Structure formats: C-alpha cells, structure tokens
Amino acid sequence: MIRFECDYTEGAHERILKRLLETNDEQTPGYGVDDHCEKARAYIKEACDSPNADVHFLVGGTQTNTTVISSILRPHQGVVAAVSGHVAVHETGAIEATGHKILTLPSGDGKIRAEQVQDLYDAHWNDAAPEHSVQPGMVYISQPTENGTIYSKSELEALSRVCRECGLPLFIDGARLGYGLVAEDSDVSLADIAKLCDVFYIGGTKIGALMGEAVVILNGTLKKDFRYMIKQKGGLLAKGRMLGIQFETLFEDGLYVEISKHAIDMAMLLQNGLSEQGFSFQYRSTTNQQFPILPDRILKALSEKYTYSFWEKVDDAHSAVRFCTSWATKKENVELLIQDIKALR
Amino acid sequence: MIRFECDYTEGAHERILKRLLETNDEQTPGYGVDDHCEKARAYIKEACDSPNADVHFLVGGTQTNTTVISSILRPHQGVVAAVSGHVAVHETGAIEATGHKILTLPSGDGKIRAEQVQDLYDAHWNDAAPEHSVQPGMVYISQPTENGTIYSKSELEALSRVCRECGLPLFIDGARLGYGLVAEDSDVSLADIAKLCDVFYIGGTKIGALMGEAVVILNGTLKKDFRYMIKQKGGLLAKGRMLGIQFETLFEDGLYVEISKHAIDMAMLLQNGLSEQGFSFQYRSTTNQQFPILPDRILKALSEKYTYSFWEKVDDAHSAVRFCTSWATKKENVELLIQDIKALR
Amino acid sequence: MIRFECDYTEGAHERILKRLLETNDEQTPGYGVDDHCEKARAYIKEACDSPNADVHFLVGGTQTNTTVISSILRPHQGVVAAVSGHVAVHETGAIEATGHKILTLPSGDGKIRAEQVQDLYDAHWNDAAPEHSVQPGMVYISQPTENGTIYSKSELEALSRVCRECGLPLFIDGARLGYGLVAEDSDVSLADIAKLCDVFYIGGTKIGALMGEAVVILNGTLKKDFRYMIKQKGGLLAKGRMLGIQFETLFEDGLYVEISKHAIDMAMLLQNGLSEQGFSFQYRSTTNQQFPILPDRILKALSEKYTYSFWEKVDDAHSAVRFCTSWATKKENVELLIQDIKALR
Amino acid sequence: MIRFECDYTEGAHERILKRLLETNDEQTPGYGVDDHCEKARAYIKEACDSPNADVHFLVGGTQTNTTVISSILRPHQGVVAAVSGHVAVHETGAIEATGHKILTLPSGDGKIRAEQVQDLYDAHWNDAAPEHSVQPGMVYISQPTENGTIYSKSELEALSRVCRECGLPLFIDGARLGYGLVAEDSDVSLADIAKLCDVFYIGGTKIGALMGEAVVILNGTLKKDFRYMIKQKGGLLAKGRMLGIQFETLFEDGLYVEISKHAIDMAMLLQNGLSEQGFSFQYRSTTNQQFPILPDRILKALSEKYTYSFWEKVDDAHSAVRFCTSWATKKENVELLIQDIKALR
The missing domain is CATH 3.40.640.10 (Type I PLP-dependent aspartate aminotransferase-like (Major domain))
Structure with a gap:
C-alpha cells in the first residue's frame, strides 16, 4: 500500500x-x-x-x-x-x-x-x-x-x-x-x-x-x-x-524549510498531473494537501493500492478526496499515482 | 555533572x-x-x-x-x-x-x-x-x-x-x-x-x-x-x-524486565554502600528510588558533582534526599558516588 | 412602562x-x-x-x-x-x-x-x-x-x-x-x-x-x-x-394549566390584533411569545411606553421583535398596545 | 419535632x-x-x-x-x-x-x-x-x-x-x-x-x-x-x-443585624443552660452554632422530640452534636430543650 x-x-x-x-x-x-x-x-x-x-x-x-x-x-x-x-x-x-x-x-x-x-x-x-x-x-x-x-x-x-x-x-x-x-x-x-x-x-x-x-x-x-x-x-x-x-x-x-519545500514540489507534481488530465479540485490549495474531485469508480480502484482520505461527496458519481504529500514523499510514488489514475480514466 | x-x-x-x-x-x-x-x-x-x-x-x-x-x-x-x-x-x-x-x-x-x-x-x-x-x-x-x-x-x-x-x-x-x-x-x-x-x-x-x-x-x-x-x-x-x-x-x-533489573542492582549497590557507612533511609525502598538521610554539609559538597532531588528536612543538619537509578545508570558512577560520600564523612 | x-x-x-x-x-x-x-x-x-x-x-x-x-x-x-x-x-x-x-x-x-x-x-x-x-x-x-x-x-x-x-x-x-x-x-x-x-x-x-x-x-x-x-x-x-x-x-x-391558558389568550389577542392590521410574524407561534414584524418607526415610538425584545432586522425599515405575555399579563395592557400600534400606523 | x-x-x-x-x-x-x-x-x-x-x-x-x-x-x-x-x-x-x-x-x-x-x-x-x-x-x-x-x-x-x-x-x-x-x-x-x-x-x-x-x-x-x-x-x-x-x-x-442578635441570644441561652449542667463543648463557639458534647443515651432520647446534627464521636459513650439557633428560633423551644436535657441526666 x-x-x-x-x-x-x-x-x-x-x-x-x-x-x-x-x-x-x-x-x-x-x-x-x-x-x-x-x-x-x-x-x-x-x-x-x-x-x-x-x-x-x-x-x-x-x-x-x-x-x-x-x-x-x-x-x-x-x-x-x-x-x-x-x-x-x-x-x-x-x-x-x-x-x-x-x-x-x-x-x-x-x-x-x-x-x-x-x-x-x-x-x-x-x-x-x-x-x-x-x-x-x-x-x-x-x-x-x-x-x-x-x-x-x-x-x-x-x-x-x-x-x-x-x-x-x-x-x-x-x-x-x-x-x-x-x-x-x-x-x-x-x-x-x-x-x-x-x-x-x-x-x-x-x-x-x-x-x-x-x-x-x-x-x-x-x-x-x-x-x-x-x-x-x-x-x-x-x-x-x-x-x-x-x-x-x-x-x-534550515532543514525545516528545505524538507517543507520537497513536500510542496511533490504536491505540485500531483496537482499538475491531475489538472492535465482535466480533473478539478475542491479547494485552491497550494500546499501539501490536495483535494482533487475524482470519479468514485477510479477511487475505488485506486484504493487497492493507495490510501487517501475521503473528504466529501460531490455528486452521485464523484467525490473530493485528500492526498497529502510530506517531507518524506517519494517522487516515484507520486508519478505512479498519476499514471495509475490516467490508466483508469 | x-x-x-x-x-x-x-x-x-x-x-x-x-x-x-x-x-x-x-x-x-x-x-x-x-x-x-x-x-x-x-x-x-x-x-x-x-x-x-x-x-x-x-x-x-x-x-x-x-x-x-x-x-x-x-x-x-x-x-x-x-x-x-x-x-x-x-x-x-x-x-x-x-x-x-x-x-x-x-x-x-x-x-x-x-x-x-x-x-x-x-x-x-x-x-x-x-x-x-x-x-x-x-x-x-x-x-x-x-x-x-x-x-x-x-x-x-x-x-x-x-x-x-x-x-x-x-x-x-x-x-x-x-x-x-x-x-x-x-x-x-x-x-x-x-x-x-x-x-x-x-x-x-x-x-x-x-x-x-x-x-x-x-x-x-x-x-x-x-x-x-x-x-x-x-x-x-x-x-x-x-x-x-x-x-x-x-x-x-523480555528487555523490559532485564533492564529493570539493572536499575535495581544499581539501587541496591547504592543502598548497601550507604548503609555500610551507617546512614539511614527515610523509607524502606527496595526499588530504584533511594531516600538516604545525609548531613547537609555532605549534600552541599556532593551537589558540585552530582544531581539528586531534595526530599525534606529531617533536622537542623540533615535532609532526606532522593537518588534514582535507572536502566541506564552506570555502575562506575554509583561506585564513585559511594566513595565520594565516604570521603566527605 | x-x-x-x-x-x-x-x-x-x-x-x-x-x-x-x-x-x-x-x-x-x-x-x-x-x-x-x-x-x-x-x-x-x-x-x-x-x-x-x-x-x-x-x-x-x-x-x-x-x-x-x-x-x-x-x-x-x-x-x-x-x-x-x-x-x-x-x-x-x-x-x-x-x-x-x-x-x-x-x-x-x-x-x-x-x-x-x-x-x-x-x-x-x-x-x-x-x-x-x-x-x-x-x-x-x-x-x-x-x-x-x-x-x-x-x-x-x-x-x-x-x-x-x-x-x-x-x-x-x-x-x-x-x-x-x-x-x-x-x-x-x-x-x-x-x-x-x-x-x-x-x-x-x-x-x-x-x-x-x-x-x-x-x-x-x-x-x-x-x-x-x-x-x-x-x-x-x-x-x-x-x-x-x-x-x-x-x-x-390545576392552577398551572389555568394560568397558562390566560397567557395564551392574551397572546392570541395580540396576534389577532396585529394580524388584523396587516402585520406579519417572523414565526408561526401559537404560544405566549409573539414575533411581529413592525416598522422601526413604530417600534421607536412604542419604546417610550412599552418594553419588548428586539429580535432581528428584517429589512432597512422593519424589525422582528418579541412580545411576551404571561400568566400575569393584564388584558387592558394588551388592548392598549394594539390601539397604540394602530394609532401609529 | x-x-x-x-x-x-x-x-x-x-x-x-x-x-x-x-x-x-x-x-x-x-x-x-x-x-x-x-x-x-x-x-x-x-x-x-x-x-x-x-x-x-x-x-x-x-x-x-x-x-x-x-x-x-x-x-x-x-x-x-x-x-x-x-x-x-x-x-x-x-x-x-x-x-x-x-x-x-x-x-x-x-x-x-x-x-x-x-x-x-x-x-x-x-x-x-x-x-x-x-x-x-x-x-x-x-x-x-x-x-x-x-x-x-x-x-x-x-x-x-x-x-x-x-x-x-x-x-x-x-x-x-x-x-x-x-x-x-x-x-x-x-x-x-x-x-x-x-x-x-x-x-x-x-x-x-x-x-x-x-x-x-x-x-x-x-x-x-x-x-x-x-x-x-x-x-x-x-x-x-x-x-x-x-x-x-x-x-x-438594620433588620439584618437585629435578627442576627436574636439568634445569638438564643445560642447563648442554650450554651449557658448546658454549661450550667456541666457539659462541655467541642468548639468555643460564640455564634449561632453550638457543639455540646452529650452522652449518647441523652442524645438518643432527645431525638424523639428534637432534631440536631451529629458531629462526631468523642468517646464510646459521648458525641459532639450541633444545635443551631437562628433569627426564627423560639425562646420557649430553647428553654424546653435545656429542661429536657436536665431531666434526662
């Protein structure tokens, strides 16, 4: 996971x-x-x-x-x-x-x-x-x-x-x-x-x-x-x-600032990766928490491999969820997530 | 210290x-x-x-x-x-x-x-x-x-x-x-x-x-x-x-029990070391906290090199104090303490 | 007052x-x-x-x-x-x-x-x-x-x-x-x-x-x-x-019920008196608290002779207020209030 | 009672x-x-x-x-x-x-x-x-x-x-x-x-x-x-x-002071009445609460006619109890109490 x-x-x-x-x-x-x-x-x-x-x-x-x-x-x-x-x-x-x-x-x-x-x-x-x-x-x-x-x-x-x-x-x-x-x-x-x-x-x-x-x-x-x-x-x-x-x-x-930046880089990577696929976001977040609105079908599939936080139902078929990055997030994991979502569309 | x-x-x-x-x-x-x-x-x-x-x-x-x-x-x-x-x-x-x-x-x-x-x-x-x-x-x-x-x-x-x-x-x-x-x-x-x-x-x-x-x-x-x-x-x-x-x-x-024993060994070492010198104790403790009654003169001298907790005045010239041992206490430090007290008598 | x-x-x-x-x-x-x-x-x-x-x-x-x-x-x-x-x-x-x-x-x-x-x-x-x-x-x-x-x-x-x-x-x-x-x-x-x-x-x-x-x-x-x-x-x-x-x-x-009824009678007297004058109410209350919406001008004039509770502004010129009756309310006071409001229209 | x-x-x-x-x-x-x-x-x-x-x-x-x-x-x-x-x-x-x-x-x-x-x-x-x-x-x-x-x-x-x-x-x-x-x-x-x-x-x-x-x-x-x-x-x-x-x-x-005085008068009447009978008191109270020490035998008998507060056992046969006077205490009741205790000795 x-x-x-x-x-x-x-x-x-x-x-x-x-x-x-x-x-x-x-x-x-x-x-x-x-x-x-x-x-x-x-x-x-x-x-x-x-x-x-x-x-x-x-x-x-x-x-x-x-x-x-x-x-x-x-x-x-x-x-x-x-x-x-x-x-x-x-x-x-x-x-x-x-x-x-x-x-x-x-x-x-x-x-x-x-x-x-x-x-x-x-x-x-x-x-x-x-x-x-x-x-x-x-x-x-x-x-x-x-x-x-x-x-x-x-x-x-x-x-x-x-x-x-x-x-x-x-x-x-x-x-x-x-x-x-x-x-x-x-x-x-x-x-x-x-x-x-x-x-x-x-x-x-x-x-x-x-x-x-x-x-x-x-x-x-x-x-x-x-x-x-x-x-x-x-x-x-x-x-x-x-x-x-x-x-x-x-x-x-300056370690605190340095590792904070990494989290933001990872969050922006994710945000861009999903935006490019046409997904919108529940809030305009520029920090390490990202709240994309995704089809429930995709979310269900993702949950076999990834954890995320359910945020709220948006409509019958879509939900806003939260993905967090952090100082420890691995770039390859973000990239994999973006790819997997793309593959599920 | x-x-x-x-x-x-x-x-x-x-x-x-x-x-x-x-x-x-x-x-x-x-x-x-x-x-x-x-x-x-x-x-x-x-x-x-x-x-x-x-x-x-x-x-x-x-x-x-x-x-x-x-x-x-x-x-x-x-x-x-x-x-x-x-x-x-x-x-x-x-x-x-x-x-x-x-x-x-x-x-x-x-x-x-x-x-x-x-x-x-x-x-x-x-x-x-x-x-x-x-x-x-x-x-x-x-x-x-x-x-x-x-x-x-x-x-x-x-x-x-x-x-x-x-x-x-x-x-x-x-x-x-x-x-x-x-x-x-x-x-x-x-x-x-x-x-x-x-x-x-x-x-x-x-x-x-x-x-x-x-x-x-x-x-x-x-x-x-x-x-x-x-x-x-x-x-x-x-x-x-x-x-x-x-x-x-x-x-x-069993690490928890093993390291607990070390603390008790150190406490008994200290208790015996002080008992042999004729000092009495405020409580009959068999655990890692020892409460010897020592002359204030000795305590004052000790405080340059050791830390201990003041417990209570016993009389005009003596106080009960607390020495704690723990899983991390070094035997040589206990021995040194005993010797130093002996030297101060 | x-x-x-x-x-x-x-x-x-x-x-x-x-x-x-x-x-x-x-x-x-x-x-x-x-x-x-x-x-x-x-x-x-x-x-x-x-x-x-x-x-x-x-x-x-x-x-x-x-x-x-x-x-x-x-x-x-x-x-x-x-x-x-x-x-x-x-x-x-x-x-x-x-x-x-x-x-x-x-x-x-x-x-x-x-x-x-x-x-x-x-x-x-x-x-x-x-x-x-x-x-x-x-x-x-x-x-x-x-x-x-x-x-x-x-x-x-x-x-x-x-x-x-x-x-x-x-x-x-x-x-x-x-x-x-x-x-x-x-x-x-x-x-x-x-x-x-x-x-x-x-x-x-x-x-x-x-x-x-x-x-x-x-x-x-x-x-x-x-x-x-x-x-x-x-x-x-x-x-x-x-x-x-x-x-x-x-x-x-049965005194409790008896005197409760009096309060309700007085509240209904007031409600009817104001309804007949065309005033509406903030809530559909059938009990002893009545919340008519009145012109601020009338409320200001009333406040020289009566006390009531301000509830909330309804628009620029009107407010909802609260009039309470009770077991002790005098009928002549309610009638006077209704008349005075009528006179102020 | x-x-x-x-x-x-x-x-x-x-x-x-x-x-x-x-x-x-x-x-x-x-x-x-x-x-x-x-x-x-x-x-x-x-x-x-x-x-x-x-x-x-x-x-x-x-x-x-x-x-x-x-x-x-x-x-x-x-x-x-x-x-x-x-x-x-x-x-x-x-x-x-x-x-x-x-x-x-x-x-x-x-x-x-x-x-x-x-x-x-x-x-x-x-x-x-x-x-x-x-x-x-x-x-x-x-x-x-x-x-x-x-x-x-x-x-x-x-x-x-x-x-x-x-x-x-x-x-x-x-x-x-x-x-x-x-x-x-x-x-x-x-x-x-x-x-x-x-x-x-x-x-x-x-x-x-x-x-x-x-x-x-x-x-x-x-x-x-x-x-x-x-x-x-x-x-x-x-x-x-x-x-x-x-x-x-x-x-x-001055009503507050006036009626307070009455309570004190009644308390002193009781205190004197019991002192004269040789009873002692748990506390030296000069106010409206009196704490006589009485034989349990007498207390038991009194409790058929009077209420008082049990305070504490003094010895096997005696207890301290509390008698309160107040602004409302009737003199005849205090006198009766003193007499009844005397009769019970």
Whole structure:
C-alpha cells in the first residue's frame, strides 16, 4: 500500500534519528530545560526574528491547541474559529473539555476574514444583555488551513489589526506551518507570523519530527505561568530533550524549510498531473494537501493500492478526496499515482 | 555533572533507537492502529496473561492518569489516593482540571491500606446526607509508590477485594512498574497486577523508552470509547507507531524486565554502600528510588558533582534526599558516588 | 412602562405568596425532603401519569439544563440541539463549562427533526475515525421552542423513536412547558411528554412561581445520584420547601394549566390584533411569545411606553421583535398596545 | 419535632413576605437590574462603607462560592482553605468541578492563620519545580467558620496583610456573616470586612431571607465581567427582584443585624443552660452554632422530640452534636430543650 492519506506516515528525518543516537548517552535534566531545548529555542527565536519570544515544546497538536487556548481565556470566554477549524471538528471536544465554547464563523475555504471577526465582536457587544452569551476572548486560525489554503500577508495584517483593536489575542495553529511558508504563492515569512499574532506554533509532527510542536509566545501577557499549563495538560515531556534535539536539528541550518519545500514540489507534481488530465479540485490549495474531485469508480480502484482520505461527496458519481504529500514523499510514488489514475480514466 | 535526580536523564535503550532507524521508511497509518502497535499489544497481553485486555499507548504519565481517571468517574465522584500520590501532588491539578476531587488518605510510606478504603467508603455512605460530599468513585495507587515502596501480593489482594466489594475500580499507576516487578522482595507478577486491578499502565518513559505508557484495561465496562478519551486529552499520537515500536522492542523478548533489573542492582549497590557507612533511609525502598538521610554539609559538597532531588528536612543538619537509578545508570558512577560520600564523612 | 419583553416581569401568583405566608412558621428539614416537596412530587407524578418518575426541584433554567446535561454525558460526548436552542446561545457557555460540546443542527423555526438527528448520528458513526470528533450523547429540545413554536405529537414520537434507536436520551426543556401544553394547536399532553422523553422539566419561573423548575426523570438509568449533581451545580436550595410549596400550589388543583391558558389568550389577542392590521410574524407561534414584524418607526415610538425584545432586522425599515405575555399579563395592557400600534400606523 | 439541626428550618422574616406581597404586581426588568436590586445595593454599600463596591445577588452558598472562586483563578491555580472549609467538604466537589484544587490547611477550630498561608505560599515558590504542583491563587475563609468560631480583627488584619503581600485575593464566605458580626466577642464590623478582603458575601438564606447571598466585590480587578460568571454558573435569577426585595428589606433599617442578635441570644441561652449542667463543648463557639458534647443515651432520647446534627464521636459513650439557633428560633423551644436535657441526666 502506498500511503497518501496524511502527512505522518513515515518516521522522522534521518538526521533527527542520527542525532538522537549520538546524544543518547548524554545526561540531561528533564522537562525541557536542557541544553538541546535551549539551543532549539535560540534557533527558533532567531528564525522568527523575535528575541523576546518564549518558546515551549509540546508533544502534539490537539494538546498544544488545548493548552494555549485554555491558558488565555477566562471561564466565560470562547475562541473564535472557522467552522472547519481543527479545534472545532477534529479534537473530540478537547477545547470544550477545558470549559470553553468555540464561536464558529462560516468559511468555504478554511479561512476567516477580518470583517467576520469584527462583526462577531460587534454583535456580542451591541447585544442588550451580552452576559447571556459567550464573550469572544481570542481568535484561532491555521496556516495553512484544513483545506490547504493559505492566508496572504495582507489578510493576516487585517486580521491582526482587528484582533488588536478588539483586544482579542490571535493564535495561529501551525501544525503544517512549514508547508505554508514555502508555498509558491506565499508572501508570509516566519517573522511576519511572529509579528502579526500573539502566539503560534511550529509543527514538527507533520514536518520531519517523530513528534513535537514548538509554541512561540510573543505577547508578554500570555507568557506568565505557561509551564504550569503545559504540565497540567499533560504536555511536559519528562525527556524534554527528545523535543529539543528534534527542533535543534530542524532549525540549526534550515532543514525545516528545505524538507517543507520537497513536500510542496511533490504536491505540485500531483496537482499538475491531475489538472492535465482535466480533473478539478475542491479547494485552491497550494500546499501539501490536495483535494482533487475524482470519479468514485477510479477511487475505488485506486484504493487497492493507495490510501487517501475521503473528504466529501460531490455528486452521485464523484467525490473530493485528500492526498497529502510530506517531507518524506517519494517522487516515484507520486508519478505512479498519476499514471495509475490516467490508466483508469 | 553525574545525574541521579530522576530516572529519565538519558535517551532510550539503544535497541529501541536502532529499531526506529530500521523501520523509519515504513509507511503506516496513524494514531496507533499500525502493525507495530498491534504486535506490541499482543506481547503485552501475553506478558499480562490477559488475552482479553485492551491495550492503548499514551505519551506520558500525567496524561495517562488524567485520561484514565476522567474516563471512569461521573462528575460527582472523586478518586481515592494516598496523600502523597502523584496525582495528588505533582500533576498541577490535572485531575481537578477534569472536574474531580482527589480524596486523599494519610500514608507514611506511600501505600494505602484496604481498611482505609473501606473506612472512607463507609464514612461516605453512612453520612446522613452523602450527596453533600464527593462520592468515592475509584481507587488510585502506584506500584512502586512515590516513596519507592511496593505493595505485596496480599496487600494488593486485600485492596482488590475491598474495591470490588465497594464497586470502586482499582487503577494502578505503573510509571515505574518494571522496577516494582523485579525488586528483591516483590511477590507480584504482571499477571497478578492484571488479575487484581481494573486498569493499570506499564511505564516506558522511566524504563528504556524515549517516552510512552501502555494502558492495560481489564474491566470490560471501562473499555468503551477509550480512544475518544485519549484523543480528547491530547494523548493520541499521530505517529502512534513511535510508541508501538518501543513497546514491541521492550516486550518481544523480555528487555523490559532485564533492564529493570539493572536499575535495581544499581539501587541496591547504592543502598548497601550507604548503609555500610551507617546512614539511614527515610523509607524502606527496595526499588530504584533511594531516600538516604545525609548531613547537609555532605549534600552541599556532593551537589558540585552530582544531581539528586531534595526530599525534606529531617533536622537542623540533615535532609532526606532522593537518588534514582535507572536502566541506564552506570555502575562506575554509583561506585564513585559511594566513595565520594565516604570521603566527605 | 408597560412590560412585554419577557414572561417574568411580575412576582408570583398570589395564591403562592399566601401559601408561603401560611406555612412560614412551619419547621421543615432542608434540601427538598420536606412534606411540601413530597406532596408536590406526588401531584406532578400524577399529572404526568408517571408514578415511577423521580421529581427534583431546581431554581432556574440554565442551572437545570446544566445539571441534567452534565449528569448524562460522558466526557467525550456532546448534546445535540437546534442552533437556536437556549443552551446553544443564551447560557454563557454553561454547558461547555461542564466540558461538553453542543452539536448544533440548523433550524428555521426552533425545532429539530428526527431525520436530522438520525443523519448526524449516522455521519458520526460512519466516519472512518469517529474518535476524532465529539460523539453525540443525547438530544435536547424545548417545548415550546425559543421561537414560540411547538412540536406536534407525531413530531415528538418520531424524535423519540430515533433517539431510542440510537441510544440517545431525549431531554425536553420545559421552561415554558405550560404555554406549550395549552396552545390551541397542541395535541401533546403532559403524559405524552413523560412517555416520549427520558427527562424533562416543568418551568415555574415563567409560569406563576417566584422561581423554580421541576425536573422529571423517567429513564431509570438517569436517576442515579442525581441529587449529588444538583448539589454540585449549586441547585440544591437550603430552604427546599420554597420550591415544594410553589409547585404544590401550582399542581394541586390545576392552577398551572389555568394560568397558562390566560397567557395564551392574551397572546392570541395580540396576534389577532396585529394580524388584523396587516402585520406579519417572523414565526408561526401559537404560544405566549409573539414575533411581529413592525416598522422601526413604530417600534421607536412604542419604546417610550412599552418594553419588548428586539429580535432581528428584517429589512432597512422593519424589525422582528418579541412580545411576551404571561400568566400575569393584564388584558387592558394588551388592548392598549394594539390601539397604540394602530394609532401609529 | 422541634428543629435545631440547621439554621434554615423556617421560611422568611415576615416583613420580607409582606414586602413580596406588596410589590407583587410591579413590573420590573429581569436579572437583577431592577430598582429593588439597586436600592438593596445602595444600602449594602453604605453598610459596608464601600461606595465603590460592586454588589451582586446570587441564590445559594455553594453557587456563590463556585462563582466567585472560578471567576478569580487561572486554570493552574487553587484556592487555599481550611481542611474543614465548606468548599472543601460540603459542596460535592463544586470547586473541583470548575477545574480547581482546594489547597487545604490543617485547622482545629475552623480558622486558618496568616502564618499558614505564608508558609504554603513560600513552600510553593521555593520548590525547585513549582510548575509541577498547583499554584496558590487565592484564599478562602468563612466568618464565622463551620465550627462557629470567629476571626478577630487582628487575625483578619494579619491574614489580609499576608494575602496582599503574596498577591492572593482574600475571599470571605459570609453565609452566616450576621451571626459573626453580632457575636459578643466580635470586634469586626462590616466595614472592617470590606476593608480587609477582596470579595465577600452576606448570607441571606440563613438570616431571614427565603434564599439569597449578596456578593460584595471590593477589589477592582475582580469586578470585570462578573455577571457573565453568575449567568454561566446558573445564579442569575430571572426574577432578580426576589433577591433585591429581600436584601432591601434586610438592610434598609438594620433588620439584618437585629435578627442576627436574636439568634445569638438564643445560642447563648442554650450554651449557658448546658454549661450550667456541666457539659462541655467541642468548639468555643460564640455564634449561632453550638457543639455540646452529650452522652449518647441523652442524645438518643432527645431525638424523639428534637432534631440536631451529629458531629462526631468523642468517646464510646459521648458525641459532639450541633444545635443551631437562628433569627426564627423560639425562646420557649430553647428553654424546653435545656429542661429536657436536665431531666434526662
């Protein structure tokens, strides 16, 4: 079986595993205060052009979203997100389990607009009795989104401006951030991200690491006591060095960006291969998730040899599906997939 | 610096790292349903003599305790634990954060007795208005305890009996389970554990793995929907294979027990070395945590070269401290420590 | 100012206040186990034709919804409700604060359909990885709804059937239940309600009482330990008799139904008065909440003398507003309102 | 049966019921913004000599404690309280249900000392890894305590000083505050309370009202959005006037203090009557709860005619029990009780 159903089907980048072996006998203190974590922090702060940022390493995405969001909100506040946001649909109510409602905004492409946030904010505060409903307390977006789309710099600036005017911290879920940074049409750098939001994270799990997400807190008022929150939410890894070593490797000389680019190359190869065959796509994704609309007949045949994610029925005979590439995707597999689809037409 | 402050100062057992390298290019599905996880499950069920158990892999201890406990209790119920239990003191309120009180029982050695559980249960139900206080809903113990002590088989049987009579599921935190199983005075096997409790976990983080805890659910009524709970609490690792491969390696041919024994050998070496010098111990620990009472003068001098955990002041000039050994402890370091202490007397 | 903005603008039915005075010197035990509560329970069970029901008295609606819902769901489950349901919009995230997501269904009239519940249930269980999303755990509806509409008996039967087939307890919020029971087009009795759902409540606050909601639990598996839940959620009134005496008075000889009818008469008087003037309504409400669409100019003028609730803008010059009648509404006030609107046309 | 088991066995002070009747037909807005609430607020602020305080009315004690505490703490923080504090033992885990641990301090008489708070604070912050345990976030005390004892002014000043130095808001549970204010040995006024703490409440349920507690927030940073918290926790009564009218009546001309004094007179009558017979008391209570130690034989006989609360076994033949007086206690009943005990000796 050749797997395209997600971007975490392989282990880790080989350089990471080798580094783990090399450092295996070192003795370090636990819980993320070792030298590897410190070096990784320094590299990340430099990459973000944010010397005053706080950088923390957590294990997974749901955990990271839960920890960040619950550390920011007061009990009567909720987090604003796209109706298709990961926190809204694919985290088994992890945010609600910490007591907070997700205030969803409609979205066709996974993005939300500055105007939507402003309108929701105004609607709340113009209500005659706002205390009967959940107060918007922060905004959550993903870059790239669940649909593979990316925010442009001007879109992020507009969101950032509204958030700051409304006093709503802006949190960017970067589980696939690398893929967003290097997309061909991206005009957003890591430093831009750091400048425009209050807190974000750099995903390792889907880009080269065994696991791990690096939270970068820019807003000083959100920094306080964050390690307590990580511990309480189960994210303070005893052998914190495992995360430090991985991010050290990914950020010491640009490996993170380099391997992200490979995923995008593979995604574009696939996109072009299918476009040329006349297939259309559910979303205009320029990142590593591609959502072609294919005949159910072809999909059925493909499923004997390939894995992909079913996305949604488009009509009686067609479905949108998701193919993911990653840092580890082999070019020959993409080419084979394109050929096989062609042969099935 | 030679580190004895905890049992997670090194990376992983070399065989695990090699296995990660060997399997790195394999493509697997995510979230713990891959073949490595399945094999690891089979090995563990065999080791526990529990073919019908459900086995799940989580990342860390706090996360595991939180997930298991919150999956069992109804909102008005609490978990009974020793006042010194890990959930009661060192998890930043993770259990309370899921809504549940910890009903603590006094304990001098980290263990709780069957009679204490019975008495607490009776006191609750004999109250004229029990609904004004938290209902005991389950019992949590650790094997070994936070003080390095272990439950004997008869103690576990008594606890198990009371728990079953009272309808209180018994949960055993096995973050250091291996060290408890192979302690010289232990008469409890993995199969005994599995027979006497409703759910327990086998700690990997402190015994050879990079990270990971294997939850074993015996009681059928506790099995339902447990994967939802793991996901919600942030423990469903995307690259679940990372956990599967590690437990596969630890359990396919007895590695887990073998390396646990090494830690105990090192602990006994240290205990004997200090006993011979006339030092006493805060607890009668036969496992990998040793709590000698040493002069503060000696401790101060040691701290230039060794790390250890401060435990508590014993008198004006002495303190109890904790030295941990592990699967990775080097014999020469223990010997050096003993010598250095001797030289400082 | 003549108030129509809600149905709790006056005190209590005079008979209730007199009964409070008469019984004031009686000494009773606290927390709802006194004779008045017992009598009220008996009356209500008889009215519901449900001798085996458990009846509990709580103080307010949000508290009641929170207590019932959080007592039923496991942590990974959510409650299915109309997007306009009270729990979804007007309880400041009280349900989420107990850890549970509200799984909303679209609704134009405040009602949800059996098919919607079935579809949502099927969508969850047909997902390839259901554990990544919140599991539907129960269904919440209101009778009447927030829009004044009522479920017919056949609609309730269909919902009940789906809920039972799917194993989803059905909870009916009856904050305004009396008004729903006596609406002209209602074919649903209290006994029907009790037969078709698993738990519901009979609202007192909006129908004659100072405050108070009577929860009726029909499903035996939901009865266990419910008093603990009431206590924990702050609803176990010390002077529980205050609730018992009120419901005793409302149910001993049909007062609840009698005064509900008055509210409906007043609502129909208003509806007819406005219909005759050619005004249309936002919802087809046959209960005590009426949602006429009126010119903003008239509304502005009315607001000097009357209170009402703004509902939503309909176009540039018109808005839908809510006028509530209640057991206490004076006929002359409704007539005056109709005349004043006529004069303003 | 003559009831002494608690201080809420009767209805309300007659003047309150009459006022409810007089005002019954008035139309008021809901949720505590009516004129009666406003007047009650003004009276209370004057009585507290705190013109800038925020005053809110809630329904019951558990609800009030839960609302105040959860509005103050961040997720990783806990509330410091006596091990016998109401929140720690008699609220069915309501505080934990909002996610927070109660950090208990030992107490023989229901009070905690400034030094204890300081020590707990220091112990937390001197820990090498404080983020592994719950951070103390506020302090909760009751005046009077659960044991009927009261804090002196100097004790409160010391507590207040430590709390302010440590940045821990001090919250005083005044469910029985009136009885504490008028105790013979009390040197603490309402204004002192308001000056020394950050937030407290004045109990109505146990002192003349049908139900109701008035929260007084002094510390400006704790005022923000408190109404959201009340609503979310189910305490925002629709007919908020019911609470306003009651507190208006209790505070417009000193009724609250006057009826509190009666309870104390009755308690002292009972205390003297039993002391003269040579009985001792479990606690030195000068308030309305008295804890005599009586022979079990006498207690058994008394229970045919009187209710009281069992407190604890003292020895094989004696128990401490609680007799409560209140604003409504009849002198002849206390005298009869004393006589009956005398006759039973």
